[in-house]
Amino acid sequence: MKLQGQVALVTGGSRGIGAAVCRALAADGAAVAINYRGSRGxxxxxxxxxxxxxxxxxxxxxxxxxxxAAEELVRRAVEDLGGIDILVNNAGVAHDGLVYTMAMDDWLHVMKVNFGGVFHCTKAVLPHFMSKGAGVIVNVSSVMGERGWIGESNYAASKGAVNAFTRCCAMESARFGVRVNAVLPGFAPTDLVAGLTEGATGRSIRKQIPLRDFGRVQQIADVVRFLCGPESSYMTGSLVNVDGGAMTALGLGRP
Known part of the structure; x- marks a missing residue:
């Protein structure tokens, strides 16, 4: 097992992509701190x-x-599991709506969680990584951060910020032996995007994906695990699309 003896903190790890990531890392030998906010069970x-x-x-x-709270998460991982080697920033929320009608709270909340969470957890973990000269950070972003979609302005902006932050953090951290990459999922059915992957809307979107299918959370998790492991040791600052080819197509940004 390639991650044997390592400790990973996965934010938003109780369900969806985060839960799949926790399973994938654990199956490869890592001890896992599963972060949740409301889904204790x-x-x-x-x-x-x-x-x-x-x-x-x-x-x-x-x-x-x-x-x-981000600092406390890192402290718990270090104290309860004996250290920290991997951070997967996965926690995210969505409050979709048109710009014209979007409430300011919906804009701020999405930014505070989706981008603020990445910043806070990264800042909290860096002293540990820098002191030992090694560490891996994988940010779970979205293809929305590189493209536009109707009703997704706040979510897309938050993920665009994550993508830019990934590149900058990779540059700053490389001299300390810390690698920072991002995974950009396309449409993968989870609670977060259920409205876009079900019914007539889902059928319409599926037809726009070159591979003609939605992704599975396990497929996203496999790429995260790859970026956490030794096979990706020469990768940093990379944004890796896992989208069935969706970003190769020129669409209208709507079903």
């Missing part, structure tokens, strides 16, 4: 599942939009 069940399979895992509550 699923997070504890996932930790128990990993433990039953012979791995190590803990469930840790915390709101990544709060810098103090």
């Amino acid at each position: 699923p997070a504890e069940e996932l930790a128990a599942e990993i433990q039953a399979a012979g791995g190590r895992a803990i469930a840790v509550r915390g709101d990544v939009a709060d810098p103090a």
Whole structure:
């Protein structure tokens, strides 16, 4: 197992892509701190599942939009699991709406969680990585950060910020042996994008994807695990699309 002896903190790890990432990292030998904000039950069940399979895992509550909470997440991972080697910034929210009618709270909340969470957790973990001269950060962004879509201005802007931050952080951190990359999922059915992948809307969007299918959370998690492992040791500052070819097509940004 290529991640044996390493410790990973996965934000938003109780469900969807985050839960799949926790399973993938644990299966490859990593101990996992599963962060959640409100989904205590699923997070504890996932930790128990990993433990039953012979791995190590803990469930840790915390709101990544709060810098103090982000520092506490890192502290818990270090104290309870013996260190930290990998940070997967996955936590995210969506409040879709047209710019003309969007409430300011919807704009600010999405930015505080989706980008603020990445910033806070990265800042909290960097002293640990820099002191030992090694560490891996993988940000779960979105193809929306590189393209436009009707009703997604706040979400797309937050992910665009994550993409730019990934590049800059990679440049600053490389001299300390820290690698920073991002995974950009396309449409993968989760609670976050259920409205876009179901019914007639889902059928219409699926036809616009060159591979003619939505992604599976396991497929996203496999790429995250690759970026966490030794096979990607010469990669930093990369934005890796996992979208079935969706970004190769010129669409209208709507179903």
